[in-house]
Amino acid sequence: MTAETSRPLLSVERLSIDFGPRRVVSELSFALHAGKTLCIAGESGSGKSLTSLAIMGLLPKAASVPGGAILFEGRDLLGCSDRQMQELRGKDIGMIFQEPMTSLNPLMTVGRQLQETVRRHEALSGQETRARARQMLDAVRVPQVDKRLAQYPHELSGGMRQRVMIAMAMLCKPRVLIADEPTTALDVTIQAQILELMRELQAQFGTTLLMITHDMGVVAEMADEVVVMNQGLMEERAEVRSLFAAPQAAYTRKLLAAVPVLGSAGPPESREERPVVLEVDNLQVRFPLRGGWFEPARNVHAVENVSFRLRQGETLGIVGESGCGKSTTGKALLSMLPFDGSVKLLGCELNGIGGEALREVRQDIQMIFQDPYASLNPRKTILDLVGEPLLIHGKGDRQQRQARVAELLEQVGLPAEAMQRYPHMFSGGQRQRICIARALALNPKVIVADESVSALDVSVQAQVLELLERLQREHDLSYLFISHDMAVVERICHRVAVMFCGQIVEIGRRDQVLGNPQHPYTQRLLSAVPIPDVDQRRDFKALLREIQVPDPIKPKGYVAPPQQYRQQDVDHLVAVG
Template identity: 55%
Template structure:
């Protein structure tokens, strides 16, 4: 029987006996003072065709639990109590040789970042064949056929060609599909998905979730879904376990957890989830003077090929974008990875060459050479990963004061006083100024980055995916901080994100981008309340709804790949014209040819 045929075998009625049961699992780490528990007494049972979601914030013990089940704990971490039974066999008592035979065969795992899970120097086909032959003594040709069937089962376009490609040639969503194909190629009883959609765009996330749902119903695979996204939990789970600080806070059917949570922590977690439409659709504020204006902004990167290094192709990252950001407003740029959002952020910060014009706080810029120190003072940027943006060898007070030092502002005592005020402004204390970045949580580090961006009193702050890596409750606090700063200081924000629900909760005006061009632009009420472009509607429809009772309307799956921004020299993309459909609501004219929406 082929894999495609196997996936059509119905799950049937779930048997009484669980396929996987975890009983009083305690996992501890060895420290200088002895064993310290990371997970304490967790228990659950999983039946065939069932999805169990383990939800909680970073550090709650979700991933450690999954690694213990897989037998993949780090060397200094071990299970100190309890049992993990797969169809009656205690996996914690098995030697590594036997566990290796079970891992991937009867119980498989999909990790959060597919690029780090795939070998960059092996083709996709070679890696799939290797995984299959490691567990089944099949001839190479038969293993290749099984690999092809696995790629077809996860609905990857052009599966024959994908077998010959390397991981870097695939998009993030495609790589995640390859990981799922690798996991299901051996038809495991249990599939553990550890944050499988966290790093993916909302539309790719939708495709992966639909795929997992199909695999569960067609193969009867039991799924353990580990996530901090409560919208994903609501859509996928039959039962939910909520974890905090290594222990179970609450568990029950998904409808009960969302409809009548018993514990305060669960209530707070659900309350912090951004929801589309939660904020009232209000009329736009009065017109204010512009802080930043882009006119026909174009950014292209040449690609050289051949022995002579001639430029044969170009990346059309941004293609003729014009927009205006007003004083004291939050202007959001949304779209999928590769649409040009972050390139615009880097262009405003003077980090990449460009064509066109940028008016920034009274400075007219016609090229990267015009971005002077004075210009940079008026536009500051907050990056996605605060840990990478802060020098681990410097005290955080010195990091916040560094822009003042660079621009020669104030004496040492005056800079110290400014840093103290900024720390208080972003909700930190003066006592924390002399600490190092590693002594702070992710949310606190992002507050430090915001304090540093405020040090020069800029007219514009570019927040590039500044909350996407944060837990939902921390994200809510940082978003509230940005709102307060806008109201108190009058600073304008360019808020860049692929999360439509987050944008809906904070933006005044919105521009939707695709392949370097704007598809739709207007006030938040116009874009979210009356989306006109099919791409905007597709993004909004893909947002997970944190309501188990929500019935998502069916729509055709995307059969084609997203077009590439890389084009041959002399073959630029067609420039789309924006049409005003009323009240400054601009929508791109749709080309006559077929599009990927």
């Protein structure tokens, strides 16, 4: 290899970033070689995204760079003016941001935004600009391109918006593409599609890829080399195979050990002899659509004829992609939404009850929401928040409530003095522990956990899952665990129900459903899960083919035919037709 070919395309040398007196990135160094993929991995607050913003010259004004260099083809980007960086961005170095909805202009059509990017860097005619935009949307496998060009960002799904972002970043065929958590908020099959698209574009255009992620499965799928960061410091830098085979840093070993690996759990402990605490029969949820003067009344059929049983001390996982009806099912069980069908909690029918009767029943069923910060009032102390259910149900005086809150906080691994603090003073994982403590306040029999660990870093996620398992053993709790993460579901659940378009298409023990999936949709979901093992890289090409999704909007009064199931095994049912 000659000196010329071994020279990195982009190198970061002893880069430090400060926010006021606080150093958030300290003397970071790595090199990015042409045509290769480097992944920067680490948890929230490690400095990954700030590093990418420094490369692009987009650091916030409060940040400063006291030392280091960022060399692109031998030129130090830290010494470039704003105008020089504007010329460089998009043309030589492109970037895909984490949240496409905040990165796309909501007032401009997709076509206008793509064309604006081309016009900024290349002197092309209007016809050539439109052709380039159309060509790049084709390259990222966007269907019905002409229709998409005329649409606004809010009219697209999350996965489609991310494809538009990738197309925009690739329009001028940059030499380096920075992808900052490009798949974090996406369903597992959409994530797999985006990863496959990035592989194809890299092969087609010879792009060099810098990927930022906290998902070690994505690292194993995509990386040639890995940099592991922790609280602004580089813990380890290694070729991907070496990193997974023999991680050198203690932090890297801890990070890899915390990752749930699909297929690593055996058969669950049986709960068949335990009493049923929750019976759901033919649950249906409809959302009316407001039509025009001459339009017939229609409904969105969000949940269709869902039935299952939940036993004492059991965890039933409900999995599926966004829009499949998982969270709607969970909210209906707590009577947070109107529903048809039967829901019996400890033998008490919930359909049709309200007022004081519903308040009494809710002592036995509680919910943990996805976003712990949004579900905690920022103006209240932890004492008020965790003690609120006790106050609502008239349990004890203030002194007794305070003692109960202290007990609950200690159960979830927080000190009793934390009750005097406010939500913003805690980390994401600690806030989720507070939400769990609040859900436990009334000694419920059933807890609905709606994506309760999806927003957490992998090591914090592992801690919260261990906490949920310990609380289940101590209190004989039953969980309805709603998630799109198949590996997490396998770790914590006894049984699994797979939902697609509002219906359960497969249900059974976790080893039956995840180890021997029978329904095509379950097989598709499992084939999309990235595995943190370099020797098990997946081919996601088949997932780029769109599947036929039935229209959930039906005329008012429409009655769906009952779903038929075949029995694959004892307690393993698979939808037919």
